[in-house]
Amino acid sequence: MFMKLLEVQSSVRLEQSVSRTLSQEFIQIWKNFHPNGRHKQRDVGMNPPAHPTELWTTANYIPPDSRTPEMETALIESEQLIEELLWADRLLLGVPMYNFGVPSTFKAYVDNIVRVNRTFTFDPASFIFEGLATDKKALVIAPSAGNFAPGTPMGSMNFCETYLRSILGFIGIEDITTIAVPNQFMPDETRHQEVEQARTKLKTIAATW
Numbered sequence: 001m002f003m004k005l006l007e008v009q010s011s012v013r014l015e016q017s018v019s020r021t022l023s024q025e026f027i028q029i030w031k032n033f034h035p036n037g038r039h040k041q042r043d044v045g046m047n048p049p050a051h052p053t054e055l056w057t058t059a060n061y062i063p064p065d066s067r068t069p070e071m072e073t074a075l076i077e078s079e080q081l082i083e084e085l086l087w088a089d090r091l092l093l094g095v096p097m098y099n100f101g102v103p104s105t106f107k108a109y110v111d112n113i114v115r116v117n118r119t120f121t122f123d124p125a126s127f128i129f130e131g132l133a134t135d136k137k138a139l140v141i142a143p144s145a146g147n148f149a150p151g152t153p154m155g156s157m158n159f160c161e162t163y164l165r166s167i168l169g170f171i172g173i174e175d176i177t178t179i180a181v182p183n184q185f186m187p188d189e190t191r192h193q194e195v196e197q198a199r200t201k202l203k204t205i206a207a208t209w
């Protein structure tokens, strides 16, 4: 069996992006350990998914065999994104902090992949939700200008990490490792040190992930 890795990038930067650079390096190492591994990239930073619309929402909540052709069309992109997510054993997420949360492009991605009877189920009788995107691990590379480590003055404003843990857990992805890359607006020496520390951690993870 070969391992399938889906990489999702959401930085709006290319060459200068810390999350993209570290992700590329990680994937190279990961491929050495998984010579038969498969890798797909979804770039929501450069090609953001469409936001849900009224038609999309109506289509989402009715059984597939009751949908009109227009409704089917409205869900095409979401279906592709979900198929790709369910395909993967491993999710590598490049998610920089934007205004204390995830980039809006990543949120648009989430709105497309979190869907009832596709990535979670809901039983109205018991009010129990269950994730369907199981048997996956997620690795999040999360750069930020500031430092949001727990216990620091701005530690409670890291909505990125709490949000990702909540939403991925909701669809069944519980095994989540976050590599924060803080202090990216600090002088070069400090910010390079942070990148180097993240690089070291990622090298270790790539060997066993």
Ligand SMILES: Cc1cc2nc3c(=O)[nH]c(=O)nc-3n(C[C@H](O)[C@H](O)[C@H](O)COP(=O)(O)O)c2cc1C
Binding pocket: 011, 012, 013, 016, 017, 018, 019, 020, 096, 097, 098, 099, 100, 101, 143, 144, 145, 146, 147, 184
């Ligand atoms: C629109 C926008 C909002 C940002 N908001 C924050 C923020 O709230 N806190 C923070 O520490 N850094 C913030 N940053 C800085 C980025 O997190 C930082 O530059 C990071 O390195 C970007 O990731 P990248 O290098 O992969 O592009 C913001 C950057 C952008 C473009």
